[in-house]
Amino acid sequence: MYEHLPEKSLDEEDDNTIKVAVIGKPNVGKSSLINKILGENRSIVSDIAGTTRDAIDSQFENEKGKYILIDTAGIRRKSKVNENIEKYSVIRSLLAIERADVCLVMIDANEGVTEQDTKIAGEAHEAGKGIIIVVNKWDEIDKETGTLEKYKKEIYAKLSYLTYAPIIFISAKTGQRVDKLFDMINNVAKQNSMRVSTSVLNEVINEAIAIVQPPTDKGKRLKIFYGTQASTKPPTFVIFVNNKELFHFSYERYLINQFRKEFELQGTPVRIIVREKNEKEEKI
Numbered sequence: 001m002y003e004h005l006p007e008k009s010l011d012e013e014d015d016n017t018i019k020v021a022v023i024g025k026p027n028v029g030k031s032s033l034i035n036k037i038l039g040e041n042r043s044i045v046s047d048i049a050g051t052t053r054d055a056i057d058s059q060f061e062n063e064k065g066k067y068i069l070i071d072t073a074g075i076r077r078k079s080k081v082n083e084n085i086e087k088y089s090v091i092r093s094l095l096a097i098e099r100a101d102v103c104l105v106m107i108d109a110n111e112g113v114t115e116q117d118t119k120i121a122g123e124a125h126e127a128g129k130g131i132i133i134v135v136n137k138w139d140e141i142d143k144e145t146g147t148l149e150k151y152k153k154e155i156y157a158k159l160s161y162l163t164y165a166p167i168i169f170i171s172a173k174t175g176q177r178v179d180k181l182f183d184m185i186n187n188v189a190k191q192n193s194m195r196v197s198t199s200v201l202n203e204v205i206n207e208a209i210a211i212v213q214p215p216t217d218k219g220k221r222l223k224i225f226y227g228t229q230a231s232t233k234p235p236t237f238v239i240f241v242n243n244k245e246l247f248h249f250s251y252e253r254y255l256i257n258q259f260r261k262e263f264e265l266q267g268t269p270v271r272i273i274v275r276e277k278n279e280k281e282e283k284i
């Protein structure tokens with residue numbers, strides 16, 4: 001099904017290669033997924049949690065694109081057994097997240113979202129990466145009508161800051177839906193590196209302001225002068241306002257949601273940086 005490339009140096013990667021880190025706790029099936037994709041036993045798969053010790057890169061290409069798949073060691077709670085190896089693998093995983101464009105946050109369908117998963121997903125979110133929540137071992141679940149929707153709801157309830165990230169239910173063992181991952185990865189990577197012109201951004205800002213008026217506090221109203229995109233990966237917008245204190249979290253969330261809707265930014269964190277501008281010097 002997938003075409004295999006000859007081994008080449010990872011320095012030769014070109015710009016349209018998407019780096020995908022598979023992250024998640026030990027034994028969730030990270031290496032199994034990568035093996036399924038590569039179609040050979042490249043990474044070690046085993047029942048013993050903590051088999052993978054290092055981040056392992058595999059270059060891979062199919063009809064959907066070019067990818068570097070980064071297998072990582074499961075991030076787990078501090079263990080008494082071997083703290084040094086533990087610490088080392090956590091650091092390697094964090095480095096893998098840093099290097100990635102897209103993180104597949106893998107969750108075990110049998111367990112649902114655990115505290116550890118929340119921590120790991122949080123790292124990817126904080127790092128501003130494109131994120132896909134991958135629920136693995138779906139083959140082990142007894143399904144009825146609505147099981148999938150119920151799972152989705154529960155996952156978003158527990159990972160409430162990740163409601164933008166798409167969810168996919170797979171089995172690395174049987175290969176169920178594994179081929180669907182690539183369109184998702186491409187979409188999320190595209191959104192994560194999206195750039196919008198200042199004029200379009202300000203049209204959207206003005207429209208948003210017209211729909212929901214900026215808040216007032218102690219008789220003062222927030223004024224939004226204009227915005228500009230400062231950077232990508234993730235999309236980061238600088239918004240110039242009269243008074244930072246008036247830019248409440250709820251209005252920030254509203255604006256981010258508008259941006260997500262208008263620019264089709266599912267699957268990526270979106271950031272806003274607020275800057276103050278003197279009202280008199282600002283005549284636009």
Ligand SMILES: Nc1nc2c(ncn2[C@@H]2O[C@H](COP(=O)(O)OP(=O)(O)OP(=O)(O)O)[C@@H](O)[C@H]2O)c(=O)[nH]1
Nearest residue numbers: 026027028029030031032046050051052074172173
């Ligand atoms: N039933 C079922 N078992 C799976 C699935 N994916 C992985 N497993 C099993 O789960 C165990 C752990 O798989 P690994 O791929 O080694 O897990 P890992 O996340 O790489 O683990 P570490 O490298 O130790 O962090 C193995 O016994 C796999 O066969 C799946 O989709 N369904």
Ligand SMILES: [Mg+2]
Nearest residue numbers: 030031051052
């Ligand atoms: Mg592994």
